[in-house]
Amino acid sequence: MEDSTIQAVVNDAEVASFLARARKEAAPLCVDLSKAVTPREAEFLELGAALQRVAGTVEDIVEQAEFLTGLTSRDALDSFGAELTQELDRMQALLLLAAGAENESALMSIRATLAQLGEQLGSFKRIVKHLHMLGISTRIESARLGADGSGFGTLADDVEKLSVAIGRQSDSISKQSQALDALAATAMEQARHMLESQRRCTDEMGSQVQRNLETLLQLSHMSQELSQALGERIRQAHHNIGQAVSSLQFHDITRQQVEHVEQAMTDLLEMIDEHLAPGRDAAETDLELVAFMAELCAMESRQVRAASDRFVDAVTSFGDRLHGVAAAMDGLADEVALVRQDARVGGGSPRTALQGIEASINNIMQSIREFVAQGEAKGEVMDRVAGTIQEMGAFLEDVEEVGASIELIALNASVKAAHTGDKGKAMGVLAQSIQSLSHAARLQTEAIAKALSGVAASSEVLRTNSARFREEVHVEEALARLGVLVKGLTSIDAETTALFAEVSAAGKAVARDITTLANGLTMHHEVARQLSASAARLDSLQQQAAALAPGGHAGMHSARLESMLGRYTMEIERQIHLGIANADAAAGDSAASAGGEEDPLDGVELF
Amino acid sequence: MGKTIMTVDDSASVRQMVSFTLKNAGYDVVEAVDGKDGLAKLTGSVSMIITDLNMPNLDGIEFIKQVRAKAQFKFIPIIMLTTESQAGKKQDGKAAGATGWVVKPFKPEQLLAVVQKLLR
Numbered sequence: 001m002e003d004s005t006i007q008a009v010v011n012d013a014e015v016a017s018f019l020a021r022a023r024k025e026a027a028p029l030c031v032d033l034s035k036a037v038t039p040r041e042a043e044f045l046e047l048g049a050a051l052q053r054v055a056g057t058v059e060d061i062v063e064q065a066e067f068l069t070g071l072t073s074r075d076a077l078d079s080f081g082a083e084l085t086q087e088l089d090r091m092q093a094l095l096l097l098a099a100g101a102e103n104e105s106a107l108m109s110i111r112a113t114l115a116q117l118g119e120q121l122g123s124f125k126r127i128v129k130h131l132h133m134l135g136i137s138t139r140i141e142s143a144r145l146g147a148d149g150s151g152f153g154t155l156a157d158d159v160e161k162l163s164v165a166i167g168r169q170s171d172s173i174s175k176q177s178q179a180l181d182a183l184a185a186t187a188m189e190q191a192r193h194m195l196e197s198q199r200r201c202t203d204e205m206g207s208q209v210q211r212n213l214e215t216l217l218q219l220s221h222m223s224q225e226l227s228q229a230l231g232e233r234i235r236q237a238h239h240n241i242g243q244a245v246s247s248l249q250f251h252d253i254t255r256q257q258v259e260h261v262e263q264a265m266t267d268l269l270e271m272i273d274e275h276l277a278p279g280r281d282a283a284e285t286d287l288e289l290v291a292f293m294a295e296l297c298a299m300e301s302r303q304v305r306a307a308s309d310r311f312v313d314a315v316t317s318f319g320d321r322l323h324g325v326a327a328a329m330d331g332l333a334d335e336v337a338l339v340r341q342d343a344r345v346g347g348g349s350p351r352t353a354l355q356g357i358e359a360s361i362n363n364i365m366q367s368i369r370e371f372v373a374q375g376e377a378k379g380e381v382m383d384r385v386a387g388t389i390q391e392m393g394a395f396l397e398d399v400e401e402v403g404a405s406i407e408l409i410a411l412n413a414s415v416k417a418a419h420t421g422d423k424g425k426a427m428g429v430l431a432q433s434i435q436s437l438s439h440a441a442r443l444q445t446e447a448i449a450k451a452l453s454g455v456a457a458s459s460e461v462l463r464t465n466s467a468r469f470r471e472e473v474h475v476e477e478a479l480a481r482l483g484v485l486v487k488g489l490t491s492i493d494a495e496t497t498a499l500f501a502e503v504s505a506a507g508k509a510v511a512r513d514i515t516t517l518a519n520g521l522t523m524h525h526e527v528a529r530q531l532s533a534s535a536a537r538l539d540s541l542q543q544q545a546a547a548l549a550p551g552g553h554a555g556m557h558s559a560r561l562e563s564m565l566g567r568y569t570m571e572i573e574r575q576i577h578l579g580i581a582n583a584d585a586a587a588g589d590s591a592a593s594a595g596g597e598e599d600p601l602d603g604v605e606l607f
Numbered sequence: 608m609g610k611t612i613m614t615v616d617d618s619a620s621v622r623q624m625v626s627f628t629l630k631n632a633g634y635d636v637v638e639a640v641d642g643k644d645g646l647a648k649l650t651g652s653v654s655m656i657i658t659d660l661n662m663p664n665l666d667g668i669e670f671i672k673q674v675r676a677k678a679q680f681k682f683i684p685i686i687m688l689t690t691e692s693q694a695g696k697k698q699d700g701k702a703a704g705a706t707g708w709v710v711k712p713f714k715p716e717q718l719l720a721v722v723q724k725l726l727r
Contacts, residue, residue, distance in 0.1 A: 044620040052627050242715045245624050249712035252618035253690055256661070569661060569691045571710075600720035605697065606707040 015286045018544055019272055022293065026269045029537055030262045033304070036530040037255045037311065043523050044251040047318065050517055051244055054325060057510045058237050061503060065230050065332065068499040071492055072223035077216045084361070084485060088209050091368060091478050092202050103382065104195075106461035107188045110385070113458070114181045117451040120444055121177070124170045127441050131163035131406070134434055138413070141426050148423050151416050158409050159434065166402050166441075173395050173448070180388045180455070187385055187462075190378040197374060201367045208360045215353045226339045233332040240324035247321060250314030257307040257573060258531070261300045264564065268296055287549045294545035295561050301538035302576050308531035310572075315524035322518035326511040333507025336500055354493035361486050365479055372475045382462040389459035392452055403438070403445040410435035609633040610726055615645040615658040615670065616688070621711070625657060625688070628715040629722065642670030651679060655726055657709075657718075660689035660696065668703045675704035684725035688713060 070076065135156050142152035275289050351359070413431030417424040568574050612634050614625040619640075626636040637653060639645035642665025645658065656674065660667040667687055674680045684706040689696075692710045700708060707721060 041618070041620055045623060048620055048623040048627065055627070055631065245628060245715050246712040248624055249618075249621055252616075252621045253711055255618070256690055569689070569693075569696075571692045600714070600716045601724070602717070604707060604709050604717060604721050606721070606724075607701045607705060 012286060015290060015548055018290065018548055019276065019286075021544075022541055023269060023272055025537060025541060026265050026272075029534055030265050030269075032530065033258050033262045033265075033534050036527055036534065037251065037258050037307070040523060040527060041251055041255075044248055047521075048248050051241065051248065051322075054322070054510065054514055054517075055241050057506070057513075058241070058325065058329065061329065061332070061506045061510065062230075062234050062237075064499055064503050064506070065234070065336065068336070068496060068503060069223050069227040069230065071496050071499070072219055073227070076492075077220045077223070080485070080489070081213050081216045084212065085209060087478065087482050087485065088205050088364070091364075091475075091482070092205060103378075103462060103465050104188060104191045106458045106465075107184045107191065107385075110389075110455050110458045111181055111184050111188070113451050113454045114177050114184070117177050117448060117455070118174070120447045120451060121170050121174050124166065124441075124444050124448065127437060127444060128163050128167045128170060130433075130437050131159055131166065134430060134437065135159035135163055138427070138430055141430060145420065145423055145427070148420055149427070151419075152427060155409065155413055155416060158412070162402070162405050162409060165405075169395065169398050169402060173392065176388060176392050176395070180385065180392065183381060183385050183388060187378065187381045190374070190381060194371070194374050194378055197371050201364075201371050204367060205364050208364055212357045212360055215357055219353055222339050226335060229335045230332055233328045233335065236328035236331075237325050240321040240328065244318050244321035244325070247314045247318035250310060253570070254307045254311040254314070256569060257303060257310070260568060260573060261303050261307070263567075264296065264300050268293065290545045291549035291551070292558050292560055294542050294549060295558060296564075297538045297542035297545060299561065299564075299577060301535045301542060303573060304531050304535040304538060306572065306576050308528050308535070311531070312524045312528045315521055315527075319518040319521045322514050322521075326514035326518065329507045329514070330511035333504045333511065336504045336507065339500070352493055352497060354489055354496070358486050358489050358493070361482060361489075365482055365486075368475060368479060379466045382466045386459040386463045386466070389455050393456050395448075395452060400445055400449065403442045406434070406438040406441045410438040609635050610654040611635040611637060611652045612655045612657060612722065613637045613639060613645060613648065613653045614688075615639040615642060615656065615662070615667070617641050617659060617662045621659070621688075625713075625718070628713075628718055631715075632719050632722075634722070641665055642667065642673070645670055646673055649674065649677075649680065653680075653683065655683055655722065656680075656685045657688050657722075658685065660687055660691050660700070668699055671700070671703040671705055686721060686725070688718075 138152055138159055139156035142149040142156055145152065272289070272293075275284065275286075410431060413427065413434050417428035417431045420427060565574060565577055568577065609632075612629050614622050614629070614636060616622045616625070617640055622638045622640075626638060629636050635652075637648055637650075639648050641662040642658070644664075645656070646665070656671075658667045658670055662670075665673075667689065671685050671687075674683075674685065685704060686707045686709055687697075687700045687705045688709045688711060690711045691697075697708050706725060709718065709721060
């Protein structure tokens with residue numbers, strides 16, 4: 001429509017000029033409004049894609065963090081602690097068995113018996129001396145008797161031989177006895193040493209196990225605290241991601257609001273054209289139309305400003321939510337790094353608590369190995385003791401044989417003395433002495449035999465213990481089980497150390513990326529500038545119209561404006577229209593409102 | 608495999624957020640740009656529909672009517688996700704066969720609560 005046509009139709013030149021100007025401004029205003037929000041959808045989609053990537057990364061980190069806390073959870077560590085305690089209890093029982101406290105009393109008994117044996121051997125030596133003297137006397141008496149004593153030369157030889165044999169036996173037994181005593185003394189020393197080692201080992205095990213269990217408990221507490229702290233960070237991240245999802249829907253919401261303004265202005269243009277059309281209905285005066293234009297422009301300006309505020313608020317809120325996710329992930333990384341630091345022995349130690357436990361178990365295992373080596377060495381000595389005692393058992397027969405030989409010689413001497421008659425009376429005295437000696441020898445051999453039997457009996461205890469040690473003390477199996485535990489611990493330690501580092505680094509990295517993304521959000525400033533410019537043009541039109549029709553509708557909405565209420569789709573538009581909401585209130589309705597603990601079905605109506 | 612949910616909305620950014628929310632919760636999602644596109648993509652695997660109200664070509668109300676006309680989809684849950692909150696419109700939606708009404712912007716936990724309740 002040409003300006004001249006408008007001038008021809010409208011009587012008032014000023015009104016005609018305004019309507020012509022309004023027509024010219026309304027169309028580009030609609031174009032500018034449509035350019036402000038709608039084309040931004042691609043940027044919103046990019047932000048949506050970025051949010052999905054962020055959420056994906058956050059979920060990966062959350063999964064790793066949950067796995068990490070699971071590795072050091074109370075259940076896992078309790079189970080490890082129980083297994084460790086059980087293995088070390090078994091080990092202590094084995095050590096007690098290996099130490100063999102009863103060996104000491106057996107060895108003491110052997111040594112006491114050997115001391116008695118020594119005394120008895122001393123008596124035996126006296127018998128040998130008497131025998132030797134009797135042999136010499138027999139030889140002298142045989143020489144004195146001349147031809148009558150020729151048979152006594154053989155007797156003297158027998159007595160001499162017997163004294164030498166007994167002396168040799170006695171020396172052998174004495175030497176064996178001394179060797180045995182020395183061995184028994186060594187074994188006793190070893191047994192005492194082993195008992196001490198066992199006590200030390202047991203004490204060390206007890207205190208180390210206690211320390212390890214305390215460390216495990218600390219780790220478990222740390223893990224529990226970490227789990228809670230991470231849970232809170234994860235909730236923060238999820239909450240912020242959820243709010244960001246809400247914010248990103250505001251492109252659609254503000255687009256609709258702006259489109260409704262566009263529609264209202266397009267309708268106004270048609271209305272003006274209809275009003276100015278030739279043969280128009282004169283039901284509405286020019287000033288009534290201008291008055292409606294004033295109130296419509298004022299209304300649409302408020303709608304545009306509210307839409308602008310909601311858009312800005314949504315993007316700002318999205319940025320804030322991203323910063324919230326970044327803060328949550330940064331905090332999560334810090335929590336993990338802190339626990340990683342705390343999990344080190346004594347704070348600044350380069351060793352982790354689990355490595356400390358590993359080292360402690362390895363120490364225990366080393367002590368056990370050394371202890372078992374001592375046990376084996378002691379077992380060998382015990383075997384030698386038992387072997388020596390067995391060898392000494394062979395002397396029993398020899399000693400008994402000596403007793404029988406003396407008796408035989410005594411009998412032989414008596415018989416020969418009787419054959420010699422009166423000349424052999426002196427020989428009879430010698431025979432009598434040999435007989436007495438035979439009796440004494442008999443008593444000594446019995447005592448020595450008894451002592452040797454006692455030693456042999458004690459050796460059985462040693463032999464049984466030695467065999468039992470070999471059969472029952474399967475330390476290698478127990479050590480292997482401990483080795484498996486240590487291996488498990490090493491694996492957990494390596495995994496947790498790597499995960500601590502990974503989660504911490506990943507948390508920091510994603511926090512940095514999210515912050516960069518959030519700091520790069522600027523589109524809302526341009527949209528706000530464009531919408532603000534459009535609102536200003538609406539304000540200008542409103543002011544021009546209001547100046548031409550100053551009375552307007554006496555502060556009331558015209559019926560036409562009232563009828564527009566039914567065209568809105570959003571409650572906020574209706575509130576603005578009714579004047580019960582302003583731009584600030586509208587902004588408050590946006591996604592920025594972070595809900596606390598709400599019923600998720602709030603705002604949902606199920607039919 | 609998760610159940611399949613169709614999201615019908617002329618706004619790509621809303622479809623993106625609905626899809627993101629549902630997929631994260633383990634659902635499969637089919638996207639349609641309006642009612643007409645929704646009808647074309649409707650297959651037997653769809654267990655639930657979340658649709659906008661104001662859309663070009665075929666709006667939400669008419670779309671629901673046509674979906675309900677198909678015997679196979681007579682009873683599947685259909686949720687309207689829209690900026691509209693007027694009681695009259697909700698009544699129209701209910702009359703057309705909608706199961707429920709959620710006003711935009713939705714919160715993920717809110718949408719999932721509805722979906723989980725209706726797909727139980």
